[in-house]
Amino acid sequence: MAKKQNTISRFNLVACIMVIQLVLFVVLLYVVVNLSLILLVGSYLISFAIVLVLVKKDEEPAYKIAWLLIVVLVPFFGGILYLLFGNKQPSRRLSKRINKEHHLIAEHLKQDESVIKKIKAEDSRMAGCMEYVQRSSRYAVYQDTNVKYYPFGEEMFVDMLAELKKAEKFILMEYYIISDSDMWDQILEVLVAKAESGVDVRLIYDGAGSLNLFSMAYIHKLRTANIKVVAFNPILPLFSLVMNNRDHRKIMVIDGKVVFNGGINISDEYINQNKRLGVWKDTGTRLRGDAVRSFTFMFIEIWNSFCKVEERINHHEAYLDAEHEVKDEGFVQPYGDTPFDDERLGESIYIEILNQARGYVYIFTPYLIISDTMIHAMKMAAKRGVDVRIVTPGKPDYKTIYNVTRSYYRYLTGAGVKIYEYTPGFLHGKSFVCDDEVAVVGTINLDYRSLYLNFECATLFYKSSVIKDVKKDALNTIEESKQIAPRDLKYNFWNEFFDAVLHLFAPLM
Secondary structure (H helix, E strand, C coil): CHHHHHHHHHHHHHHHHHHHHHHHHHHHHHHHHHHHHHHHHHHHHHHHHHHHHHHHCCCCHHHHHHHHHHHHHCHHHHHHHHHHHHCCCCCHHHHHHHHHHHHHHHCCCCCCHHHHHHHHHHCHHHHHHHHHHHHHHCCCCECCEEEEEECCHHHHHHHHHHHHHHCCCEEEEEECCECCCHHHHHHHHHHHHHHHCCCEEEEEEECCCCCCCCCHHHHHHHHHCCEEEEEECCCCCCCCCCCCCCECCEEEEECCCEEEEECCCECHHHHCCCCECEEEECCEEEEEECCHHHHHHHHHHHHHHHCCHHHCCCCHHHHCCCCCCCCCCCEEEEEEECCCCCCCHHHHHHHHHHHHCCCEEEEECCCECCCHHHHHHHHHHHHCCCEEEEEEECCCCCHHHHHHHHHCHHHHHCCCCEEEEECCEEECCCEEEECCCEEEEECCCECHHHHHHCEEEEEEEECCCCHHHHHHHHHHHHHCEEECCHHHCCCCHHHHHHHHHHHHHHHHC
8 A cells, every 4th residue: 555655656747746847848839939929029029120210310311221121121130230330429438538629629729711712712622621521520621732643552651761850849640540561660670769759649440450469468578668549439349339330541650741642551462472362453642741730739639538647748738840841732621520520521521522523533542332323423424424444453352342342343334434443453552633723632531431421531622733643654555454344244134133232332342
């Protein structure tokens, strides 16, 4: 009898355990189903909220449409992707910090009205363009600035090293890419020697573009050598909502007397010591004279926004050169473009050049991923009889981006825009030259990232002696390039469909 009771007891225990397991399974299933439902409903609510925000925002329509498609088609993950990569609005803290510094330096960027009057006497429309730049960015128009144009990075690098070795007071460097390279090694050797001799050496690197080189140990090494270092917008995975806003600028200021600017980063391909893409065609300028002060203030703005309190630059006068005596013809206007205001300065200047062109506009750009507004400006200029020529790379650095760039060709060539591909290799220069009177050389690509997301800089030239050099380089480069003919743009239904899909998502590239 006891044995039977033991059997019944074990049966009851097993039964109870099975019932408990069944209940737990049902409860777990209920929780999972309801949690999934909550997640599903939550994702759609998040998507709906983001759609409302996107529709309301004053942004480029193509950019909004691309994100609307992603958010609607993949609600939960699309919303997260937009928060991480799509929201062009910076955090309030970052925006407030940089805008505060810009207002502080703006007090020192006074426009000489007599310079504007001289431009008005020459061309009232060009004067209006330069006044717009000054009002929007506070960066002034100058005379008395000598300019040298460089058609290749290796030519500029020779002068960069020479000027660095002359530094007596300070060296300010701000670069998107600084890589472990022979170019950087040569520059660093000079920087270390100058820092040891008492020269104030300061370096800003972009937290994404130069991520591979600047480890904590490497930064410590530089600081040990008395080189002050600041990271622009360092990458913080999962926590950074402003990862899109990068410092794409390339600035080297020496003693307030000379500045180098253009598309040339600090890496061996930019000086053709690394030829994985063939000849690397880049452009840059050296300014000597009054206009250097604008680039100095651009650097100070970013430096003071990210540096340690004790390393702030508070006495701006110490970083300005008041002793130079430079005389040169023409007008020079450096400017910085920021995503933290309501102005699309870089794009607006490019469009205005196209709109006022009478004879020709020659354009260098490594990427051609542009808005309908820019496409319309290029097409209208060509239809008015302006000789519009665009030079893009013959060899791609990123195959997908190259395909997107080429997908824009047929929209432009049909209206008479001439497009060339630089067959010797990769073209990285960013420049416009127009009618022997106007030119822009700087860091601003014809793509959405440069025009809407990045911190950029360039120099606008009017009737400067350097314009003839920019034009000569453009014509020489076009001679080495292949013009895209209609036969190169064979399209069928699937080609056109694929290009249309690429264009939908092009603003995100």
